[in-house]
Each structure stands twice: as structure tokens, then as C-alpha cells.
Amino acid sequence: MLLEQERRDVCLTARNLAASAGSAPGEAGTVSVRNGDLVVLTPHGVALDQLQPVDCPVMSLDERVLEGRRDPAAEATLHLAVHRGAAEYGRDVTAVVNAFTADTVAASSVLVELPPVHHRAAALGGVIAVTPYATYGTGEISDQAAKALKGRDAALLANHGGVALGRGLEHALENLRLLDWLSATYLRARQFGEPRVLSEDELARVRVRDTYGWAGPDIF
Template structure:
């Protein structure tokens, strides 16, 4: 089934809304960064040169999975190949790339962000740093795709961060979580060498999260409600 360009009007609006939110959160500055969402065989993606914190739906371009423009008045971001590569390799639904300050700072120093807090397990654990390559190049796209194997996030050396998820809202949550974790790492590193969770500790967290259905709201059981 093919998604028509008109069917992506809602997604173009959603991408613009997300960019303005990320700008307000301080994860985007000026024209640096890009966001996309996939609907079947179409991708709504930010236009190159657009000021993302003020993005409008008209500044979101629609392309097919080969990168051909099917709707929109502006050329898509220079990182189009990266976004399309994530969709092809990881079968995801949305991609967020930022130059968020904490994530970018960490990407200038570390080869990987260790799992210093159990919430990083939501992104897959330790976050790899893709080797530096010039923006918009196939070399950069390939290195980031490799860094994303088994992960929902990656850092890009001396560049920024990328996250992906099944939905646009989830990809944004991942971007915010990664930025928070990078900030925690920096604060911890200023006091000493940060401790990382080992494999056994990480496994225990996963088991506890599954057993407790962690991260979801649950009503009070009837028996406990009666005893209140």
C-alpha cells in the first residue's frame, strides 16, 4: 500500500511540532539537526536550511524510500541518506537527529557512553559513538547505522546524537533521555570516575522491569481499594 502525499499532512504537522518542542528543550539550535517520520513508503522530513525551532509544516518535505521528492517546496535535509538508511536497516518509524549540547560534548570525548543509569537500558544500554565523518556523507550514514545496531540511540563523534523509535513521540523521548544521561555523565565525571552498571546489574533491572510492568500506570487492586 502506498501512502499519498496528502495522507502525510498530519505527519508534516507533527514533525514541525516536534522540532519546535526540541528547540524549546534546547536540543536544537538554528538549522542544526533534522527529524523525520515514516508512513508506509513515504517519509516526512525536515527541509535543509530551515530554522527548526520555528519550523512550519510547509518546511517539511515528503520523499519516497529512495529519496525522491514527492511533496513539498524545499530540498530535504543533507542527512536524508542517514534517515533513509535507518528506516531500511532498522525498520523503525521515526528518526531524530540533534546537536544537543550534552550529547555533543560527550561525543567529543568518549568512544562510548557507559550504562551509568538503568534508564539507559531503554535505549539498549551502553551508547556507541560513531566515528567522525563529514555531515551528509555516505561514510557518516554507514558509521551511524552500525553504531545503532541493537540500540535506539547513538552518538556521532564531534557532531551530535541520533535516536529512532516506532513512533515520533517515542523517538523524541529517546532524544531527551539521551541528553539527560549525557548531562548526568558530565556531572559525575567532574567528581571522579563514573561507575557503570555491569551485565548482571543490567539483567536484574530488565527482569525487575518485566516482572513489575515498569513504566506503566496500574490501578489499585480491588482488595486493596476496599481496605483503604
């Protein structure tokens, strides 16, 4: 079976995504991982927590289905566009996860961008872009997502949810969960007033601080 280990890894990540609090039931999102010019994705029509490796299609970056018992998920075009963009810009990205969690859907439905209200936002690139609304599974939303992810590890897709990149599947899922948490935190803060937003200078200092352990640059 072509890319058997990658298919197993995609299934495991899909099950972890389905188990996340706040995820939509059933096909709660799409998971993909790239190995060279080949990409393994979750399929259409199967709940994430019921996937088997043989279900997962293997596709080329130019969108040809090479193997798999089931058709790719509708968001395959989005994932392949993001993988192509990452490869074009030489980014260390091999995995993409998108999901319809309650908080990313809510945030993407009301915001034009997600401001950074916590220092962890620096890990995703700071301000999170919200793409214009487009029908899922189309070239339009794929192009919008690839554009929004330039220089960022996550984006919000208007009225759809969130998408995140990673050096591997575990990292991409971690970034998706961070995006979900940042969305929830901002929405909760708005209930009490206008949140204080971290500036680009403050985020830059956070990135410098992130390069150190407990003994930061000003520990003494």
C-alpha cells in the same frame, strides 16, 4: 498534500526539539517519520521553530523527493539509512530524531562509547556507541549511524551530537532527551571521579524489573 498529518506531526516535534534546553540555535537537528515506504523530514534552511507543514519534503526510502516546498535537510541520507535498516531488521521503528545538544556533542567529542551509569540506560540498549567522525550529510556518516543503532535505540555521532529512534515521533524525542540526560549525567560524574558503570548482568536485571509495575519480582 501528501502525508499532511505526518508533516504536521514533524513540525510539532521539531518545535519541541528546538525548545529543549541545550539545543543548538537555528537548524538544531533533523526530525523524520516513516509511513510505509514514504518518509517526511524537516527541510534544509529553516529553523525548527519556524517550520510549516508545506515546507517538509516527502521522500521515498530510495531517496527520491516526491513532494515539498523545500529541499530535505542534509541529514536526510542519515535518516533514510536508519529507516531502511530498521525496516530490514523488522524493528518497530517509524521515527528518527537527531540533534546537536551541548551535552551529546560534548560526550561524542571525548568518548569512544557512553557507559551506562544509570538504570535508564537499559531503555536505550545499555552501552551507547560513538561512531567514528565523518562529515555530516555524507554516506559515510549514514552507514556509521545505521551500524551503531543495530540493537540500540540511540547512538552518539562523533563531534556531531546524538540520534535516537522510536515507535513514533514522541517516543523518538523522548529517547533523544534520555540520551542527552545520560550524556550530561556521565560528564558531571566524571568531574568527581571515575563513575561506577552498570554491568550487562545488572542491565539485564533492570530489563526484567521494567516488565513489572510496583509489585516487582521480589516484592515479597
